[in-house]
Amino acid sequence: MLTLLSMFYYICLRRRSRSGTRGEALTSRRAVESGHRATLPISVEVEQYAKEVLDFSSHYGSENSMSYTMWNLAGMPNVYPSSGDFTQTAVFRAYGTWWEQCVSAPLPFRRTPKAFHSQDYIELAFEEPVYPTAVEVLETYHPGAIVQIMACSLNPFSQNPPTDVRWEVLWAEEPTRVLTPQARQFSPSITQLSFPTNLIRVEVNSSLLKYYTELDAVVLRGQKERPILSLYKMPRIDICDLSDSDEELSDPGVSFRQAGDGKHINLGNGYFDKLPYELIQLIVSHLTLPDLCRLTQTCKLLHQHCCDPLQYIQLSLQPYWARLSDTSLGHLQGRCTLLQRLNLSWTGNRGALTLTGFSSFMKACGGSLVCLELSCCHFLSEPCLEVISQTCPGLQELNLSSCDRLHPQAFTHISKLTRLRRLVLYRTKIEQTAMLSILTFCIELRHLNLGSCVMIEDYDVVASMLAVRCRSLRSLDLWRCRNLTERGLAELAAGCRLLEELDLGWCSTLQSSSGCFQHLARNLQCLRKLFLTANRTVCDSDIEELAANCPALQHLDILGTRMVSSSSLRKLLQACPKLLLLDVSFCAQVDARIVQELCGLFPNVAIKKSFTQ
Amino acid sequence: MFSVLSYGRLVTRAVIGGLSQTDSRDYSLVTARCGFEKDFRKGILKKGMCYGDDACFIARHRSADVLGVADGVGGWRDYGVDPSQFSGTLMKTCERLVKEGRFVPSNPVGVLTSSYYELLQNKVPLLGSSTACIVVLDRRSHRLHTANLGDSGFLVVRGGEVVHRSDEQQHYFNTPFQLSIAPPEAEGAVLSDSPDAADSSSFDVQLGDIILTATDGLFDNMPEHMILQELKKLKKTNYESIQQTARSIAEQAHVLAYDPNYMSPFAQFACDNGLNVRGGKPDDITVLLSIVAEYTD
Numbered sequence: 001m002l003t004l005l006s007m008f009y010y011i012c013l014r015r016r017s018r019s020g021t022r023g024e025a026l027t028s029r030r031a032v033e034s035g036h037r038a039t040l041p042i043s044v045e046v047e048q049y050a051k052e053v054l055d056f057s058s059h060y061g062s063e064n065s066m067s068y069t070m071w072n073l074a075g076m077p078n079v080y081p082s083s084g085d086f087t088q089t090a091v092f093r094a095y096g097t098w099w100e101q102c103v104s105a106p107l108p109f110r111r112t113p114k115a116f117h118s119q120d121y122i123e124l125a126f127e128e129p130v131y132p133t134a135v136e137v138l139e140t141y142h143p144g145a146i147v148q149i150m151a152c153s154l155n156p157f158s159q160n161p162p163t164d165v166r167w168e169v170l171w172a173e174e175p176t177r178v179l180t181p182q183a184r185q186f187s188p189s190i191t192q193l194s195f196p197t198n199l200i201r202v203e204v205n206s207s208l209l210k211y212y213t214e215l216d217a218v219v220l221r222g223q224k225e226r227p228i229l230s231l232y233k234m235p236r237i238d239i240c241d242l243s244d245s246d247e248e249l250s251d252p253g254v255s256f257r258q259a260g261d262g263k264h265i266n267l268g269n270g271y272f273d274k275l276p277y278e279l280i281q282l283i284v285s286h287l288t289l290p291d292l293c294r295l296t297q298t299c300k301l302l303h304q305h306c307c308d309p310l311q312y313i314q315l316s317l318q319p320y321w322a323r324l325s326d327t328s329l330g331h332l333q334g335r336c337t338l339l340q341r342l343n344l345s346w347t348g349n350r351g352a353l354t355l356t357g358f359s360s361f362m363k364a365c366g367g368s369l370v371c372l373e374l375s376c377c378h379f380l381s382e383p384c385l386e387v388i389s390q391t392c393p394g395l396q397e398l399n400l401s402s403c404d405r406l407h408p409q410a411f412t413h414i415s416k417l418t419r420l421r422r423l424v425l426y427r428t429k430i431e432q433t434a435m436l437s438i439l440t441f442c443i444e445l446r447h448l449n450l451g452s453c454v455m456i457e458d459y460d461v462v463a464s465m466l467a468v469r470c471r472s473l474r475s476l477d478l479w480r481c482r483n484l485t486e487r488g489l490a491e492l493a494a495g496c497r498l499l500e501e502l503d504l505g506w507c508s509t510l511q512s513s514s515g516c517f518q519h520l521a522r523n524l525q526c527l528r529k530l531f532l533t534a535n536r537t538v539c540d541s542d543i544e545e546l547a548a549n550c551p552a553l554q555h556l557d558i559l560g561t562r563m564v565s566s567s568s569l570r571k572l573l574q575a576c577p578k579l580l581l582l583d584v585s586f587c588a589q590v591d592a593r594i595v596q597e598l599c600g601l602f603p604n605v606a607i608k609k610s611f612t613q
Numbered sequence: 614m615f616s617v618l619s620y621g622r623l624v625t626r627a628v629i630g631g632l633s634q635t636d637s638r639d640y641s642l643v644t645a646r647c648g649f650e651k652d653f654r655k656g657i658l659k660k661g662m663c664y665g666d667d668a669c670f671i672a673r674h675r676s677a678d679v680l681g682v683a684d685g686v687g688g689w690r691d692y693g694v695d696p697s698q699f700s701g702t703l704m705k706t707c708e709r710l711v712k713e714g715r716f717v718p719s720n721p722v723g724v725l726t727s728s729y730y731e732l733l734q735n736k737v738p739l740l741g742s743s744t745a746c747i748v749v750l751d752r753r754s755h756r757l758h759t760a761n762l763g764d765s766g767f768l769v770v771r772g773g774e775v776v777h778r779s780d781e782q783q784h785y786f787n788t789p790f791q792l793s794i795a796p797p798e799a800e801g802a803v804l805s806d807s808p809d810a811a812d813s814s815s816f817d818v819q820l821g822d823i824i825l826t827a828t829d830g831l832f833d834n835m836p837e838h839m840i841l842q843e844l845k846k847l848k849k850t851n852y853e854s855i856q857q858t859a860r861s862i863a864e865q866a867h868v869l870a871y872d873p874n875y876m877s878p879f880a881q882f883a884c885d886n887g888l889n890v891r892g893g894k895p896d897d898i899t900v901l902l903s904i905v906a907e908y909t910d
Binding site: 061062064065066067068075078085087088508511512513534536537559560561562563585586588610612 | 713715735737796798
């Protein structure tokens, strides 16, 4: 009896177990077929806010401050989901096309690729490297500026020196107009990366925006483990890869046939042989730089055309900042002997360019150089500036914007560039003695930008020197120059009568009661741009003097004053027919109704009124 | 003989070790707040840490616990300026500075200076003035660093007795030192003290020390002995007991403020200066009550 039961039991168990295993086998096969990871652990998604802001090209706020500065982009959001103009956000220095319309704006470089729109950037480091699945940017005011998001293979917190620094584009698009100034969470679909990253770079273009864009936080979502079965695209052949395409042509090509007398006869270029040299040059001048470099490898004729120094009168390497290295400069060196305008802004960081590579390039190509853009070039050191001063005697334009790691001593070499007409030192650490020395020797200065130069102790002395030495000055940017007083301003107005643009934003030591603004208006009749941002003392009589004396006025910013009424603004708008921009944000007497009324009466003027609610 | 010496050495070492053992634990402040605005008929519920024209903040950082109170000067109301805007923004800015680590625990005056500088960086033209009192506990060194500008202040109570008390800073009667931002037309006429004028002090604290930070609404209505009496009732160091005690102190002061016959410290001071007055002083009251405890995450 028992044996029967046990046998029965045993058979039932066996049957159940067998069906069990068969069932399991079925499910696992189904699992494999459908591509699910049935037995592997699910990857955990990590969400992080930025830990630290590593680098950026510009910001609105002051260097020691946490108001409107780029450092606010790290950490958790302070403002989102509210919209408005708040101090706890990250704000860039400029917006719209107003700065491009200025006399002080540099000419655009030829051969700028159509896909390159970036005007400003910010680099953020996160705690943990992940394979990104999403990047969200919390924009709290006038969104829509972001045009590119990139990721780097380097871990900025690791102690090991960088071996191979690769930047991949996660997302890129043309600037689009966003109609509302309200806050939004911007989360574009990003491509998949083949390496983990904790260094993200956001590039912006604010030219379509109606006011300053403000960013609150950036969220990086990703997985710690590499996604195994997910399809990832083959690494795109990046057209920005210059280093590969700079190889010299070694093979002379098969287009030659040796003639009887031993000379090579060029036979194989077809109709290209019939075209005039200048015509091929013209055709080739429309190619972007990587295409030009690739074309050199095709055949000897085109190699000759593409390496012709006449193709390299203007050279902009800024769109290719991620790929530029000493080797690339070395390859380009031979072709750039007639170089007049060179743009190396944003390049060379994290060891990509060194003193040796830079000096050898400048020695080869600096002879005819007229314009040199070196914005945000952190590889620059004092010897680099010395090389520039020695190899570029004819230099007229020098841009060292945001080179804040450059030692103050380096700026003394600039005084050797006596033909300088345009000098941008925004956010650099230049000191008083170097500045005065530059002003003593560079008397042809037309455009000078000393915005946020915090190490200059006494701006009155600088202004007075400008008035004496640089009388052909056309534009002067003294944004956030803390200690300029009415004395310095009076001397400036008396000496530099040709001034067309003057930015005195956030210069809190200027008092309207001293009459300095009225004196300014009476002396500078050619004035086209005047920024008196956050000078709380600007009053009606100042505006009336501007109306009476400065008919050429185009841009005026009087943000934050309580003492200007709508009647004086009306007088100004009537007297200055060329006025295009008027910023009356936070002006207590000018409310939204008045702004609307003025907009109706003067439709050509963009009247800006920011808000915090 | 030999064993006696070796034993003796061991014992001595143990005793000395026990006596001189510095407390390596981090300290922290367990803080509760309570307050009443002067004119509750207004009924506007200010969001956050504002009581009428008073404002306060409590912030934590990895290295320190920081508290602050600010008393907005009410006279601005006559000129169309909301006095609570300045004190509220000042305290919020201090809180943000602390949370982002932009301060040095041993320099609370620096917190005031940086915060005042940040107020000037705001696009919105802020106007107004206020007193300020900042208290910083450095977790590791167990030291309390304070900065006081004006007539707000703090008390440190140990074992039922006041061991430290801040001094009031007054220019003249009822005109304390104050941080201010004035409209340009009134530049010379408005009292504006620099943050550097703040009194600062530093001293060690022990576990169980009670720190009371408050605006003059409390100190002008409740003398020290009455405050100490209330604090004696604080038996436990948990948040709820501290909250209860803070509330009872603030309530008592609030009641006394409206008592016309009570000889308040404010009335006493006025009498000492030749003004024959009696009664409490109706004012915004802000009380921050903290106990020094061990740091727990």
